[in-house]
Amino acid sequence: MVSVRPKVSGNIISELSDKIHSYIIALNELTKNSYDAFANEVNIDLDIINKKLIIKDDGCGMNNQTIKKLFHISSSEKKYGKIIHNKERNLKRYTQGSKGLGFLSVFKLGNNITWETNNSNKKIKFTVNKNELVSRNDVSSYRLTTKEEPSTEKGTTIFIELEKDSADQLEDYLAQEKNIKKIINAFYDKQFKINLKTNHGSYESEMHSNFKNIAPNDQLFYITFSSKKSEIYFFYMGNLIKSVPFNINIDAYELEIELIAFSFSRSHGKKNISQLFYREHDDALTPLIYINNNLFHNYTLFDASQFRQKRSGESLPQLIGYIRIISSHSLMEFNSDRTQFVQNSLTFDIEKKLKKLNQIIQDVGSEIKKNLKDQDGKLITGAAYPQNKQKSLSKKSVENGSHLQPAQLNLKQKIKKLCIPSKQIDLIKELTSAINSKGELIDLNKDIQVEVDNEKVFNPILESQEKPCEKKICYIYNDCETGKVVQTLILKFELPEAQIIAKGKKVLFHLPSTKDYSIKIPYVANLILQLEKLHKQKGDYNETIACALRSIFELSSDYLQNQKRNIFPKSGDRFSFEASVEYIISYIQSNKHLKTEISKITGITFTTLTNLLQPPDSFLDMIKKAHLGAHKSMAFLTDSEVKDLAKKAGIFAILSDVLLYNVDDDIISKCKKPEQLTNKRK
Structure with a gap:
């Protein structure tokens, strides 16, 4: 041997x-x-x-x-x-x-x-x-x-x-x-x-909890999951907004997930995110995976960017945070560089559950995001992590009935401004979430009573508003443990405000539109620029501004009479200054197809334009207020009066400019003339 x-x-x-x-x-x-x-x-x-x-x-x-x-x-x-x-x-x-x-x-x-x-x-x-x-x-x-x-x-x-x-x-x-x-x-x-x-x-190294404070203004959701609780929680603006059950059904490992989802309003918003959450190969944002507290250099187990082929509204690709896997099981194995699992029944189950979790978070999160958008498609973002512990009560505290807190009704915002004419508004969607005294989510559609201007409504759909106004919306919930809770929302319906542009420079003359307008009428554009500069100066120049604003009416109407005679009656007599202003306003008001064209050109809605032109005398009243020589008894003009005068002068200048340069003669030829005003001539 x-x-x-x-x-x-x-x-x-x-x-x-x-x-x-x-x-x-x-x-x-x-x-x-x-x-x-x-x-x-x-x-x-x-x-x-x-x-x-x-x-x-x-x-x-x-x-x-x-x-x-x-x-x-x-x-x-x-x-x-x-x-x-x-x-x-x-x-x-x-x-x-x-x-x-x-x-x-x-x-x-x-x-x-x-x-x-x-x-x-x-x-x-x-x-x-x-x-x-x-x-x-x-x-x-x-x-x-x-x-x-x-x-x-x-x-x-x-x-x-x-x-x-x-x-x-x-x-x-x-x-x-x-x-x-x-x-x-x-x-x-x-x-x-x-x-x-x-x-x-x-x-x-930095505190891992600090990630909750990264770019707070761009945060959309704070999302958590614990396999011990078997529940995915979504928080928006610090409030619990949704919970979804999910069970991994295995005792060989535990999962703890903490994520922040972002919605960047600017292309460079990502620069505020710690580079800890940048993927090594392409700089996409990513949550980090830790196995038994050590970083696992893997970016495929939970890849939020795999849903990028969908529209941005149907995914949450901008995710950062931590995914922790805890296990002492003998099958917990990976390759030597700790970038991939060794395939076995345990690691296969982990991969499967993480993929499913990712899918649920993407689907539910994108659906919540869609519901949070306002009528203009805008999305309000802000610090998502709940600062108040009562907003994230554990299941245990709910089950044993302890830690009762007053119920909460959480609004997207407490004061909301909307442009008229508005779309119909689902008032329930103005709530992000509601939580009862036990920390349970309340069914918004069944358990919340809504009042509009102190009157109970059974249909929480607010009709379109066409005139400036303010609505007080009260949301009421009666909690069986802690009693009644009320949350109030103020809706302010206002005319939209674009800016009137003279020679390419923005000024303070506002237009009730969603887009700016450039004035071309000679002298009027210069006047607007000069008044803008004067308005910014320290001191009281209201009377000087008022006189100049009166000149805008006069110059606009005079130029229109000289250059666009087919708008006016064929007789050679000219309208007086005030009469020409009244005639132009009545002319536009009398022709529906002309108003439609002006609405299309300026971005002022048809309804808003109709309201602005009524009554024609309102423009004359402003002209008279600006004619200081005829009102010597007036001690002064208030800032509010000057702003109202500037608004009317700006609108009249734009209407005149549109008729001069942007409305085809074919449309003008089809317009009827307000004959009742033809006798108001020199």
Whole structure:
């Protein structure tokens, strides 16, 4: 019988270390060793110029027995995901190492490595050279020499002399902030801090909870899910707006999800988002996945951008946050670089549940988003995270009847301005959510009573409003535990305000339209510009402005009489100034098809235009008010009177300008003339 002792060539060291996918993964393996050693802090000092990397932690350190285990290649007594409690430091941690790769990781970065580790008032120092190991015919013949000395220090320090390729690739990787952020935030644990120092600056890990305060003005939803509660919660403007049941139906792992969905009103809104949430390959926003509190570099398990082929209103692609998977199951396995799962029944179930969760969040979130839009398709955004804990009561508190709070009715906004003529308004949709005293969502359509101007309504649809007005909407809910709660919404229906533009410059003359209008009538455009400048000056110039506004009426009507004679009666006699203004207003009012054309050109709705022209005398009243020489008894003109006068003058100038330059003669030829005014001539 022949006894054979297996030998392992030193090349195994090189081959195994090369299987570690990247230098960043190698770095992560080393920080995981610090985490398992119950360190509170680890400092990574990267000197690219001198090609040195130092990793120092304040953990428990190693003794001789631990060092022997370190050199037991590709073997570990650690059980991945198991919770270990260090009573001395009062810390609980999920075990990270299990494959014995921590030792091999250093050889991905350099050839010559020195360890200094402190444990039980003793410092142990040793150096390993990769080339010496690799050159061995039998790696088990290698003997490690350690040096020991008394010490009161704590933790372990690793000194690595970087290879040129390692240094260059690390420098390229760390040239991007998004990569630095992922290194220093590799752990979801507020009791573990990573500091990184390079030749370009210093960085430190941040509180994960801070993500709730990122770009608050652009936040749409705060979304949470816990497999313990089996419920997906959607919060809008700090209020619970929707809950959806979802059960993972398996005890082998737990899921905890916290997300913020954004709706950016500006193309550059994304710049306010921390680059921690930028994907490495394309800079799209993404939630981060942590398995047992360590970052899992995978962007496909929960990919919000996979729904981008849909219309933006049917998806929530702008998501950031954290997806935490907790499991100590033996089937929780992934490849060496921790970017993909090893396929088995457990990991397949996790992939399946995350995909389903993503789909529900996208579908439900986009439906809520659609319902939140106002009649103009606008979406109000704001801080989504609930500041008041009563808005997110747990199921347990609901079930045992404790923690009763007054019921809440949550509005999109308490004062809402709308342009006339308005569309019909579903008043119930002005509520984002309603919560009873037990923290349960109230059925908005069944349990909320609505009053309009103190009158109870049974149909919560408010009809279109065509004139400026204000409506008081009261929402009432009678809670069986805490009684009646009332929330009030004020709807203000106003004329739209565009601006009248003279020679391309915006001025303060407002137009009841959704689009601006440029005046071309000679002198009138200049007057508007000059009055704009005067209006901005400090001091009281109301009488001067009023006189100039009267000139706008006169210049516009006079120019129209000279240039557009086919509008007026054929007789050679001209209208007086006031009579010409009255005639022009009556002329437009008398011809429906002309009003339709003017409405189309100016953006003033037909109904609003009709209301503005009634009665024609209202324009004459303004002219008389501006004629200060005929009203010497007036002490002064108020700011309000001047604004009303400017509004009428601006509208008249635009109507005259439209008739002069934008209405075809074919339309004018079909218009009837208001004969009852033809006798008002000079």
